[in-house]
Amino acid sequence: MAPNPATSDTAAPDAFAPDTAAPPDATPDAPARALTRECIAAAALRVLARDGLAGLSMRKVAAEVGVKAASLYWHVRNKEELLDLLNDALVAGAELPPRTGDWRAQYLEYGRRYRALLLATRDAARIVAGRLATGPHILAVLEDQLDRLRGAGFTDADAAMASYLLSAYVQGFVLQEQSPLSAAEAAGATRGEAARAAGEVFRTLPAETHPNLVALAADLTDPDMDARFEFGLHRLADGLAALLPTPRPAPGREPR
């Protein structure tokens, strides 16, 4: 087993200068050519955007950074840890919503931006979804989000829950949105076509056994994912609003 220094600093908030992508390299007369984990993460991000998660191999990431596959294992314990790095690198591109409007508006905007961030990179949701890794960029976003929720009057426990709830929803939603609708659809077909095809499946089911699917075929396969996302987001915000002591008039006006 080779000596592997990439061990305990995975979760440590190193290199936390707010945004300045400063090349560290503290050692004075080093060859200055040593690979950094940041550099590997950036290369992985490029491979992901180009080839998707299925095409993201250690060998390709290594080639992207001009090195052999085996070399990566000096900086990273295994592929799983590389994906953790990639996870944080994805969130690094996040822009926090402005602190204008009430907590509800900011919460909604947080959800929208998170979704947009995931949609911007191919297969991003599949990487982020099952990964609680606490990279520095993720911690920064979480810190800001909790600050707003507590400021809005949520209890500590409720603020923590509300934050978790939002990420579970957004990740679950985008995962559906970003993934191929089915094996059939994977073989080239736009989302609109796939939706129409799915609607056709529903519509042509036997009405005796599946009356609701037949009737709601159009509603179930509406390709307007923005509207669908907004719907869920507003339900979440309404549900959270009911937890606060002072719901200005009452939640639930403006039903749609």
Next chain:
Amino acid sequence: MAPNPATSDTAAPDAFAPDTAAPPDATPDAPARALTRECIAAAALRVLARDGLAGLSMRKVAAEVGVKAASLYWHVRNKEELLDLLNDALVAGAELPPRTGDWRAQYLEYGRRYRALLLATRDAARIVAGRLATGPHILAVLEDQLDRLRGAGFTDADAAMASYLLSAYVQGFVLQEQSPLSAAEAAGATRGEAARAAGEVFRTLPAETHPNLVALAADLTDPDMDARFEFGLHRLADGLAALLPTPRPAPGREPR
């Protein structure tokens, strides 16, 4: 390219006898030894339970059913389609909640049972999450769920949305719950330990830059996932309740 009959019946509701796992095989004097897609799906389910998604290979599924890997490609276009089969097989074990109580109680129970179903099989959430495939069992559940929502007074569009919303939430939640918390946790560590370790990370952050993470360390890493799930589920239900014309007293009583 070999002639492959497994093509257009992916989404067709074939073999839809409600629960009776009837071996079809319409041909009279066939060797009766031909592999069925149901049989392959069942074998895949066993391999999944045993070895997880990472260990689910075509070769292993073939071995499980007593055949060579290449043989599977007669019944299934590729691995993706096998996962579609697996997806529906997973849902086949679902039991619908009783039709007692109001729509809200039934909606909550739907969410709980869906979560329990996913938790019951290793990596189930990762299979189900990005897959809209319309297998017969999935269609049956969807039909029933829509029927209850419409009966409760939701509009067609809202019923479709509410159903989609629930599955996005449950899938997103269980995905987080079921996946390794990080690369570090993947190397043997119970969830409680991992949660405690994550809490330690939060607690020991610099308080100047991350005051909220430090303060909420315990709330953020509470390992009681049941409570966490219920929280989100109730927020969803509250948000949906606000859409109905007759909220008996008003949503939001009993805040916790």
Next chain:
DNA sequence: ACCTGAACACCGTTCAAGT
């Protein structure tokens, strides 16, 4: 109609060996 042997082009990971 259904299954197999053998091959192709890949994987992640390890480890002695180089510098």
Next chain:
DNA sequence: ACCTGAACACCGTTCAAGT
């Protein structure tokens, strides 16, 4: 300290060939 060559044990998929 960092990187490489070469190997190991796997993959998914294809396709001619068997029955």
